[in-house]
Amino acid sequence: MIKHFLKDFKERFIEGVLFLSSTTTSILVVLIVVYLFKEGVGIFNRTPVAEGSELLVSAANKVNKLTADEVRKIFEQEFTKWNQVGGSDAEIELFRLDDITNYYTDEQLGENFENMPHCIDTILMQHPNMIAFVSKQYVLPNGRACKVSIDKIAVKQVMLGNRWYPTASPVVELGIWPLLLGTIWVSIGAILLALPFGLAAAIYMAEIADSRIRKILKPLIELLAGIPSVVYGFFGLVVMVPIIQQTFNLDVGQSALAGSIILGIMALPTIITISEDAIRNTPRAMREASLALGANHWQTIVRVVLPYSVSGITAAVILGIGRAIGETMAVLMVTGNAAVVPTSFLQPVRTIPATIAAELGEAPFGGIHFQALFFLGCMLFLLTFIINVIVEMLAPKKLKR
Amino acid sequence: MDFQTRKNMKEKMAFGALRLFSFSIIAILFFILGYIVINGISVVSFDFLTKMPEDGMTKGGILPAIIGTLCLMVVSLAIAFPIGVFSGIYLNEYIKDGWFKRFINLMTNNLSGIPSIVFGLFGMQFFVNQLGWGDSIIAGSFTLAILVLPVIIRTTEESLKAVSNTFREAASGLGASKWQTTYSVVLPIGMPNILTGLILSMSRVSGETAPILFTVAAYFLPQLPHSIFDQVMALPYHLYVVATSGNNITESRPIAFGTALVLIFIVLVLNLLANWLRKVLGSKVKMN
Amino acid sequence: MILNKVEAQDLHLWYGDFYALKGINFSIKKNTVAALIGPSGCGKSTFLRVFNRMNDLIDNVSIKGQALIDGKNIYGKELRVDELRKRVGMVFQKPNPFPKSIFENVAFGLRVNGIKHKTYIEERVEKSLQQAALWNEVKDKLNKSAFELSGGQQQRLCIARALAIEPQILLMDEPASALDPISTAKIEDLIYELKQEYTILIVTHNMQQASRVSDTTAFFYLGELIEHDNTKKIFTAPDKMQTQNYVTGRFG
Numbered sequence: 001m002i003k004h005f006l007k008d009f010k011e012r013f014i015e016g017v018l019f020l021s022s023t024t025t026s027i028l029v030v031l032i033v034v035y036l037f038k039e040g041v042g043i044f045n046r047t048p049v050a051e052g053s054e055l056l057v058s059a060a061n062k063v064n065k066l067t068a069d070e071v072r073k074i075f076e077q078e079f080t081k082w083n084q085v086g087g088s089d090a091e092i093e094l095f096r097l098d099d100i101t102n103y104y105t106d107e108q109l110g111e112n113f114e115n116m117p118h119c120i121d122t123i124l125m126q127h128p129n130m131i132a133f134v135s136k137q138y139v140l141p142n143g144r145a146c147k148v149s150i151d152k153i154a155v156k157q158v159m160l161g162n163r164w165y166p167t168a169s170p171v172v173e174l175g176i177w178p179l180l181l182g183t184i185w186v187s188i189g190a191i192l193l194a195l196p197f198g199l200a201a202a203i204y205m206a207e208i209a210d211s212r213i214r215k216i217l218k219p220l221i222e223l224l225a226g227i228p229s230v231v232y233g234f235f236g237l238v239v240m241v242p243i244i245q246q247t248f249n250l251d252v253g254q255s256a257l258a259g260s261i262i263l264g265i266m267a268l269p270t271i272i273t274i275s276e277d278a279i280r281n282t283p284r285a286m287r288e289a290s291l292a293l294g295a296n297h298w299q300t301i302v303r304v305v306l307p308y309s310v311s312g313i314t315a316a317v318i319l320g321i322g323r324a325i326g327e328t329m330a331v332l333m334v335t336g337n338a339a340v341v342p343t344s345f346l347q348p349v350r351t352i353p354a355t356i357a358a359e360l361g362e363a364p365f366g367g368i369h370f371q372a373l374f375f376l377g378c379m380l381f382l383l384t385f386i387i388n389v390i391v392e393m394l395a396p397k398k399l400k401r
Numbered sequence: 402m403d404f405q406t407r408k409n410m411k412e413k414m415a416f417g418a419l420r421l422f423s424f425s426i427i428a429i430l431f432f433i434l435g436y437i438v439i440n441g442i443s444v445v446s447f448d449f450l451t452k453m454p455e456d457g458m459t460k461g462g463i464l465p466a467i468i469g470t471l472c473l474m475v476v477s478l479a480i481a482f483p484i485g486v487f488s489g490i491y492l493n494e495y496i497k498d499g500w501f502k503r504f505i506n507l508m509t510n511n512l513s514g515i516p517s518i519v520f521g522l523f524g525m526q527f528f529v530n531q532l533g534w535g536d537s538i539i540a541g542s543f544t545l546a547i548l549v550l551p552v553i554i555r556t557t558e559e560s561l562k563a564v565s566n567t568f569r570e571a572a573s574g575l576g577a578s579k580w581q582t583t584y585s586v587v588l589p590i591g592m593p594n595i596l597t598g599l600i601l602s603m604s605r606v607s608g609e610t611a612p613i614l615f616t617v618a619a620y621f622l623p624q625l626p627h628s629i630f631d632q633v634m635a636l637p638y639h640l641y642v643v644a645t646s647g648n649n650i651t652e653s654r655p656i657a658f659g660t661a662l663v664l665i666f667i668v669l670v671l672n673l674l675a676n677w678l679r680k681v682l683g684s685k686v687k688m689n
Numbered sequence: 690m691i692l693n694k695v696e697a698q699d700l701h702l703w704y705g706d707f708y709a710l711k712g713i714n715f716s717i718k719k720n721t722v723a724a725l726i727g728p729s730g731c732g733k734s735t736f737l738r739v740f741n742r743m744n745d746l747i748d749n750v751s752i753k754g755q756a757l758i759d760g761k762n763i764y765g766k767e768l769r770v771d772e773l774r775k776r777v778g779m780v781f782q783k784p785n786p787f788p789k790s791i792f793e794n795v796a797f798g799l800r801v802n803g804i805k806h807k808t809y810i811e812e813r814v815e816k817s818l819q820q821a822a823l824w825n826e827v828k829d830k831l832n833k834s835a836f837e838l839s840g841g842q843q844q845r846l847c848i849a850r851a852l853a854i855e856p857q858i859l860l861m862d863e864p865a866s867a868l869d870p871i872s873t874a875k876i877e878d879l880i881y882e883l884k885q886e887y888t889i890l891i892v893t894h895n896m897q898q899a900s901r902v903s904d905t906t907a908f909f910y911l912g913e914l915i916e917h918d919n920t921k922k923i924f925t926a927p928d929k930m931q932t933q934n935y936v937t938g939r940f941g
């Protein structure tokens with residue numbers, strides 16, 4: 001009786017453990033989404049003023065609200081008059097913390113700069129046309145100076161902004177457009193290079209090669225997939241980059257092209273395996289019908305087999321793009337990482353994953369830059385998620401078997 | 402020349418081109434492997450494998466990186482393997498096709514589509530910061546475990562699917578419970594393929610860089626780890642460092658080639674092992 | 690003497706170790722319809738596929754003996770398979786149109802055989818569809834996908850597709866077995882019409898169909914050709930007991 005009960009209990013217990021294990025992936029996906037987006041979407045709750053700093057103007061100044069762009073132009077001295085931002089017809093005076101020595105001596109500021117807030121407040125009193133960029137800690141509580149209010153970071157600024165300067169001051173610029181474009185350029189380039197080779201190999205293995213050759217090719221393709229991306233990156237760095245530099249006579253060989261070539265090689269296994277499956281899935285009846293009409297093997301491939309497997313091949317291409325978009329190390333090592341909107345394949349570009357990998361180590365925990373990198377992570381997640389959904393819809397059920 | 406001759410000539414040419422394209426892929430593979438082997442082989446010596454890095458990583462060995470990578474492989478698979486196999490068993494043996502299974506499969510697919518750098522972000526935020534493990538073997542291993550979990554689940558599911566139902570019926574016919582049937586009959590038959598998945602996952606873990614960048618990998622550590630809460634160096638990250646940002650890139654080139662060779666060697670051996678396992682143990686199962 | 694259009698002389702075929710055709714001797718004259726009957730698995734399809742060399746596609750097939758068309762061995766060295774298949778059309782058991790438009794399905798055989806002339810292709814497509822008694826049903830939707838047609842229409846499309854390249858011989862492997870009775874009747878009428886111009890080999894499971902459409906009937910059993918004679922004779926007074934049993938429905 002008890003023995004029976006124990007056995008029953010054991011069965012139940014094991015089933016429970018198995019069930020819990022099977023929910024792991026779902027829980028992980030949810031956790032990843034939560035942690036990623038919580039941090040990433042946080043940037044839209046912040047103003048673009050650099051970490052721990054504040055912009056102050058004299059209380060007499062009627063301008064107390066500026067856009068991030070205006071602030072940048074003011075401090076780059078593109079705007080020199082207050083009337084350019086809706087104020088009076090006066091010259092703008094700039095003040096950065098370093099300028100304090102022009103106004104006060106070290107003694108006046110105190111040993112630990114304890115008088116600093118007061119001093120700054122006074123300076124702003126005396127200079128009604130001044131705008132000051134100072135650390136938060138030096139802002140006098142209940143002082144006479146007026147804080148400039150700046151709009152929170154807007155989605156449009158981030159998505160369509162052309163400039164990625166996450167550590168600029170006084171205001172950061174978080175335009176991810178160049179990174180997004182860089183990612184897409186490099187990935188599309190990779191697929192364009194890989195597709196002819198990948199498709200040719202898929203056709204060759206599915207239709208032409210005898211089983212002996214296929215048995216040799218298959219593990220080699222798998223090995224190609226197994227080589228770590230950092231090794232591809234290294235190979236690209238020491239072989240591809242110098243070749244590109246010499247061939248096109250460039251200052252630096254690190255370029256979108258180098259990235260596309262390396263990513264293209266890395267995308268080959270995905271393209272080959274999935275296309276091959278799709279091609280193999282063409283019903284025998286289709287082939288026979290074509291051959292029975294006097295078509296030869298090649299005509300049958302071109303006119304019947306490929307059109308029939310086109311959705312599977314498309315899935316392979318899209319999945320290949322997905323892999324390329326997410327690839328980090330190889331790209332980081334060969335593309336040169338210039339955060340500019342790409343105009344040529346021979347120029348350096350910077351992709352989203354490479355940006356995260358290169359900058360996260362230096363971004364202070366929880367800061368704007370840190371959150372911006374998490375936002376890039378969110379974008380990457382969304383991009384690959386969309387791609388997965390498309391593939392899921394394209395690939396017929398039988399394809400995955 | 403008549404049409405039939407022309408069309409058959411076209412076919413010959415097309416097939417020739419396909420063959421050429423296919424073999425050029427293999428040529429690329431061998432070129433990459435060959436290039437690294439030729440440049441790396443003179444660097445790799447007993448000392449290289451067993452010594453600490455010296456002189457700003459331009460001389461000496463890569464022992465801490467090898468140990469680090471081994472630690473990550475062992476710990477991450479110690480985490481992912483049981484969970485992956487359990488859920489594979491549950492999905493294939495315990496539940497029928499239905500919304501739950503579809504949902505889990507969808508989530509698993511999604512997880513496997515997430516780029517590895519995103520796992521790095523998550524691992525940093527969750528294991529390193531939220532759970533407070535800091536940069537450590539345990540944080541890195543958990544992050545890597547997430548990466549290979551879908552692979553293990555899928556191979557387990559497929560291996561078990563391939564086990565003929567007659568075995569299950571025979572066992573339950575003798576009065577074995579569900580778990581007894583699974584554990585003593587189904588699992589042993591599916592095991593060779595599951596192990597193949599395990600080995601390929603190890604290969605994957607050994608080469609991944611992005612997930613460990615911010616969860617465990619150290620730029621340089623003069624000592625070996627003492628516990629799973631220590632940071633370690635790792636081969637792929639070490640290769641990245643000496644290839645791109647060492648103090649003296651030209652002088653550390655040989656070290657980079659040596660590290661790349663060791664990495665490739667690991668991947669190659671694991672791949673061969675997996676293939677061998679598939680062939681040898683796979684054929685044994687069929688004979689049963 | 691009229692030459693035999695299609696002929697097999699002591700023909701043997703193996704699928705690997707499996708002995709599928711065991712020394713078949715068979716012949717039919719031009720513009721006749723021969724029905725191949727027999728229980729399933731006895732080699733009818735295999736025999737049919739000998740004549741357009743469809744079995745070549747299968748690994749491990751070996752053939753001994755001769756298969757002749759117009760007195761020439763079709764397994765001879767100088768013969769080109771795609772030429773042969775142009776002369777010998779085939780209609781399969783299940784309708785298998787290509788995932789293309791109705792027009793392109795019929796034009797397929799012309800295109801792969803190097804015909805580019807647009808108006809000629811259009812003429813041939815129309816003619817073939819008329820011959821297959823499909824023209825009136827599809828003439829307004831030639832550019833629609835072939836998959837939009839019903840099963841019976843699809844099969845007639847496949848017949849039209851085979852006719853478009855003007856073969857001399859038509860191999861039909863149970864062309865009506867997947868169809869409803871009305872479509873079946875249409876196909877049977879069609880075969881009757883086609884007999885004027887083509888030599889036809891048709892595999893069928895349906896005794897009535899065999900007796901309705903064919904001039905001669907061949908009874909296959911376990912890879913052997915038991916008896917081949919006038920259809921009337923086979924169905925009323927066959928020489929062999931096995932044939933008698935089969936056509937009267939006592940087995941199979």
Ligand SMILES: Nc1ncnc2c1ncn2[C@@H]1O[C@H](COP(=O)(O)OP(=O)(O)O)[C@@H](O)[C@H]1O
Pocket residue numbers: 704707709728729730731732733734735736747
């Ligand atoms: N590709 C093949 N490989 C091996 N055996 C086959 C193959 N095709 C047919 N056979 C075998 O040859 C025999 C004859 O098949 P088939 O000609 O299709 O018979 P029928 O058309 O009379 O039903 C069957 O026993 C079948 O199992």
Ligand SMILES: [Mg+2]
Pocket residue numbers: 730733734735862
């Ligand atoms: Mg048949």
